[in-house]
Amino acid sequence: MEPRHGIMKAFPKVKRARVLQGKDAPPVKKKPEEHDVKGNCFKGVTVYILPAGIGNARCQIFERQIEQNGGQTERALSPGVTHVVVDDSMDSDRAMRLLKVDCMPSGVQLVKCIWLSSCITQKQLLDVDSYSLLLPKRQSETKNENIEEELPDVQPTATAIVEPTSDHSKQEETLDIAVLDTQEEVRGEEDGVSQSDLEALITGQTPQEETPGPSLEPATDSAAQSVVPGKWVCAQSSQSKSNNFNKDITDKLEVLAKAYTHQGDKWRALSYSKAVNALKSYHKPITSYQEACQIQGIGKRMADKIDEIMESGHLRKLDHLGDAVPVLELFTNIWGAGTKTAQLWYQLGFRTLEDIRTKAHLSTTQKIGLKHYDDFLDRMPREEAAAIEKVVKDAVHAVDPGLLSMACGSYRRGKATCGDVDVLITHPDGKSHKGVFSRLLQSLRDSGFLTDDLVSHEDNGEQKKYMGVCRLPDHRHRRLDIIVVPYNEFACAIMYFTGSAHFNRSMRAMAKTKRMSLSEHSLNKDVVRQGSLKVFGGTPFTTKTEKDVFSILGIPYREPHERDW
Known part of the structure; x- marks a missing residue:
């Protein structure tokens, strides 16, 4: 019943509607x-x-x-x-x-x-x-070398904001910023970047491409084995960059890489990241422009910047970072807000977190991200990540003692601090993992361990993923992902969620050159592609362990701590 002028009428008079027929009947209004x-x-x-x-x-x-x-x-x-x-x-x-x-x-x-x-x-x-x-289609690298690089002080363009003509469009397209740039974008997966461009960010080596054209034939075994590991990221240990002999240079280039990332210029951000990884892996300090040009992954324009830093100890481009860059970084650090949302907020005149809190139309996840802003930015020590894993593991075993669980991500890669915790769950019998997801989450909620749900249930094939917030007693709120996977996908899922993102891209790209396909679900053979369109997904290999994946791809196994690219 509807309140009328603030007073609830329990039994309002209702005039009986006269049934109208034929031409007297009102037109039916369609949605x-x-x-x-x-x-x-x-x-x-x-x-x-x-x-x-x-x-x-x-x-x-x-x-x-x-x-x-x-x-x-x-x-x-x-x-x-x-x-x-x-x-x-x-x-x-x-x-x-x-x-x-x-x-x-x-x-x-x-x-x-x-x-x-x-x-x-x-x-x-x-x-x-x-x-x-x-993103716009990538220009060739040669062509990019001749383009005058834009400084990252350009304000976010106003053209991103559309003035729709209808009220319906206006409601969905302007101030309704609840459209979520999911955090996967924030965590670094470049949109529209082909696997062949992402094989070895430390070297810039061009991978061997499949034969162009509309051929729908899968590769022969000999063709699949013809790709050599070379200097692919996934074929090398990340320990090679543990001694950075060019830290003065990489520190400055990383600032620009971050600036371009926050402005949504992912191609330039990728170019700088590629150069940074190449320099960090270089075996000695760089001493000349010519030497920089000879390093795979560094073009002439990047070598110019490196030479400027070597000569002057500074990079002038850093003096021209615009006011927008720190604001965009501030906004993209809100969980659930990617670069597009941050740029739109900037265009609307928002400059502080208080502006976002009081003026922006936020989605539920963005409200949670804003509420725990400082906690999410604070990286937790490994000991805290281990304690979070134990809480989840104990709850898992309470549901079914036969279940397996494993913390992945930066924790498994041996990092001293972690941004979040990813826990994978499966069962060796291949079927008892079903039905575990909701029971486990309810148990963790009832105990008060889970405080907020970001994405309470996302199906990805047979995998189920939860993204939320947890808190140990007397600790900060922390990001927690729980993924339940079937046992036959466990090895590939472990590899995917262990990372790093650069390492994963390299693995997927190498698989593609062998006419295979690698995902968090499986490593498939006999994949058929027409151009970049996968018209046949292939047949999964049996991969009981991560080592099986490395072996099939023909590269040496890398321990988790060697994948921290």
Whole structure:
């Protein structure tokens, strides 16, 4: 019952409605998304709508509207698709995982659902730039060498903010910043970067590519074995960079890498990170420009900057970091806020955390991230991470003593401090892990150990993932991820969640050169690709341990502490 003028009427008088029929009957009002609009605004467009987050019923409505307006639809990412539409809250990394591709095929746009809604509302095919989740296609390295590098003092562009014409669009596109840049973006997975570009960030070595063209034939065994490890990151120990002979240079380049990252310029950030890793791995101090040019992973323009630091002890570019950079860094440190959200907040005039707290429209996860801002930034000692793992392990064994659990991430790599704790759970019988997820989480909530849920349940195939916040007595709030996986995926999942991110990219890229595919689920053989589109996912190898993965790829096994790239 509705309150009227502040007074609740228990039994208001109700006038009996007169049944109207025929021409007297009022028109049935359809929901905006159900208008049977006919036109040709989608002519020449073929759309695949990823149902995750959108829902099957809404997908069907959209598909009908696309077809009624001259377009075509597909039920999978197949050749001929021009646009892939995903839920507004999804980021490109998760979309790639759900689509099971390393990168989007050439010419295919990955766009938010609001693009489709806006096209239908405005009855025209809108430009995708403001709705796209992908970076512009990478220019060749030679061409990039000739482009005048922009200083990272450029303010976030106002063009990212669209002025929609309808109220519906306005509600979803302007101040509703609840659209979540998921933390996976913050943790460093570059959008739109092909695996072949990410094989060896320390060397810049170009990987051996598969034969170009539309061939759909899987590689032969001899072709798969022809790729040599060379100086791939995954084939080397990260201990090689334990003695950094060029720290004065790498410290300054890392500042610029971070600045570009916070501004969303991932290509330049990647270029600087690549150079930093190359310098950290170099066996002696660099003494000349010519020597810098000879190091794989360092181009001429980067060598110019290195030479400037060697000559003057300083890099002038650091003097021109704009006011936006520290503010963007402040904002992206909020869990759940990525670079796009941070830039939008900056454009709206926000400059402090208090501005965000009092003026921004925050999602539930961003509110939690803001509440625990200082705690999340404070790295915990290993001892605290071990104590968190023990609490989870005890709860796991209380549910079923036969379950296995293991802390991964930086803790398993032997780091002295950890940003969060990732715990993997499985059962050797391959089936008893099912049904554990909800019982375990409820137990940890009942004990007061879990204080906040960030992502309470994310399905990834047969894997289930929880992302939340925990707290030991008299300690800070800490980030905790719990992942339940089937036993046949345990080895690949351990490798994936152990990291580091650079090491994982190198492993996946090497697998690709061998016509294989590596993910947190499995290492597959006989993968068939058409360009960058995976048309057949291949057949999983049996990988009982991480060593099996290394052995199949033909590279020496690396202990977790050797993967800290």
